[in-house]
Amino acid sequence: MSRIxxxxxxxxxxxxxxxxxxxxxFVDYQGTGMSLIEMSHxxxxxxxxxxxxxxxxxxxxxxxxxxxxxxxxxGATLQFTMLAMNFLHGxxxxxxxxxxxxxxxxxxxxxxxxxxxxxxxxxxxxxxxxPDPSSLKISSDAEFLHMTSNETIGxxxxxxxxxxxxxxxxxxxxxxIMSREIPVEKFGMIYAGAQKNLGPAGVGIVIIRDDMxxxxxxxxxxxxNYKTHADANSLYHTPPVFCIYMxxxxxxxxxxxxxxxxxxxxxxxxxxxxxxxxxxxDGYYRSPVPAANRSxxxxxxxxxxxxxxxxxxxxADAKGFSGxxxxxxxxxxxxxxxxxxxxxxxxxxxxxxxxxxxNNA
Numbered sequence: 001m002s003r004i005x006x007x008x009x010x011x012x013x014x015x016x017x018x019x020x021x022x023x024x025x026f027v028d029y030q031g032t033g034m035s036l037i038e039m040s041h042x043x044x045x046x047x048x049x050x051x052x053x054x055x056x057x058x059x060x061x062x063x064x065x066x067x068x069x070x071x072x073x074x075g076a077t078l079q080f081t082m083l084a085m086n087f088l089h090g091x092x093x094x095x096x097x098x099x100x101x102x103x104x105x106x107x108x109x110x111x112x113x114x115x116x117x118x119x120x121x122x123x124x125x126x127x128x129x130x131p132d133p134s135s136l137k138i139s140s141d142a143e144f145l146h147m148t149s150n151e152t153i154g155x156x157x158x159x160x161x162x163x164x165x166x167x168x169x170x171x172x173x174x175x176x177i178m179s180r181e182i183p184v185e186k187f188g189m190i191y192a193g194a195q196k197n198l199g200p201a202g203v204g205i206v207i208i209r210d211d212m213x214x215x216x217x218x219x220x221x222x223x224x225n226y227k228t229h230a231d232a233n234s235l236y237h238t239p240p241v242f243c244i245y246m247x248x249x250x251x252x253x254x255x256x257x258x259x260x261x262x263x264x265x266x267x268x269x270x271x272x273x274x275x276x277x278x279x280x281x282d283g284y285y286r287s288p289v290p291a292a293n294r295s296x297x298x299x300x301x302x303x304x305x306x307x308x309x310x311x312x313x314x315x316a317d318a319k320g321f322s323g324x325x326x327x328x329x330x331x332x333x334x335x336x337x338x339x340x341x342x343x344x345x346x347x348x349x350x351x352x353x354x355x356x357x358x359n360n361a
């Protein structure tokens with residue numbers, strides 16, 4: 001077997017040990033004679049997987065008792081609608097930071113349901129910069145402040161958080177969750193799609209504070225109400241069993257590596273290698289993102305011409321570096337280096353970048 005280096009922004013590379021473990025169990029799960037994904041979600045076998053995945057989330061992220069962990073099918077995009085319906089009902093207002101494509105999509109859904117105050121819009125900087133968190137002035141009537149911790153397209157990431165007083169922060173952490181320690185107690189709600197650092201696409205993870213659950217109205221449909229999922233321990237309906245099963249395996253791998261301290265160290269090491277390759281190229285490779293705002297998950301850069309970018313991506317793909325094409329809306333190149341990307345992958349890409357420059361300068 002020859003595994004390539006998958007730099008895709010998502011779905012992305014997963015730990016090889018987790019994939020191999022799932023493959024070994026796929027047809028016959030623990031001697032039951034059938035796959036886990038063929039079993040009832042009420043079975044004792046699945047219940048054990050479900051509970052361990054929830055427990056590992058709590059342990060690894062150091063989630064306080066004041067917060068519930070929910071698995072909800074549909075990924076992060078469904079959360080754009082759910083959070084608006086639960087917390088902006090009756091025309092209530094909220095604050096938003098518009099830092100890129102994903103923040104703007106959440107904003108577009110929120111403003112259909114309530115009033116949205118834009119505290120920061122990165123449009124003038126082409127969504128390549130972030131404000132100082134202390135500069136955000138929270139509105140007196142805001143039900144929450146919404147943030148997107150990492151923008152996969154622009155390659156920017158918040159590295160600190162604002163002080164918001166009694167106004168809860170709701171944060172989309174889809175692309176950097178589990179890559180570093182976070183002060184969960186500062187957030188009213190955190191949500192994330194699984195397909196970056198956690199597992200396959202198809203499930204959203206919600207970490208929600210108890211007082212936020214109390215705000216959920218009874219007048220919305222059952223599935224879209226956070227209280228429904230919290231009261232049923234994320235088993236209100238048949239959950240995305242395979243996705244949660246894989247999340248459990250990935251979280252076990254994270255714990256085996258040393259938890260979030262280890263993930264943080266590896267994220268810094270991988271991203272430093274590639275950013276250094278850019279900085280050492282004498283301008284041949286250019287990162288459009290200011291150093292203070294650069295993402296450790298999604299590294300973006302340009303070459304001297306679009307023709308060279310196409311050639312770079314084509315040659316990289318032939319050498320086993322997949323997914324390096326930048327998002328279609330911005331072009332260029334992008335390397336996504338999530339938790340399961342080995343440091344060797346970042347180093348191999350750095351070496352290829354130097355070789356390509358030497359041959360095409």
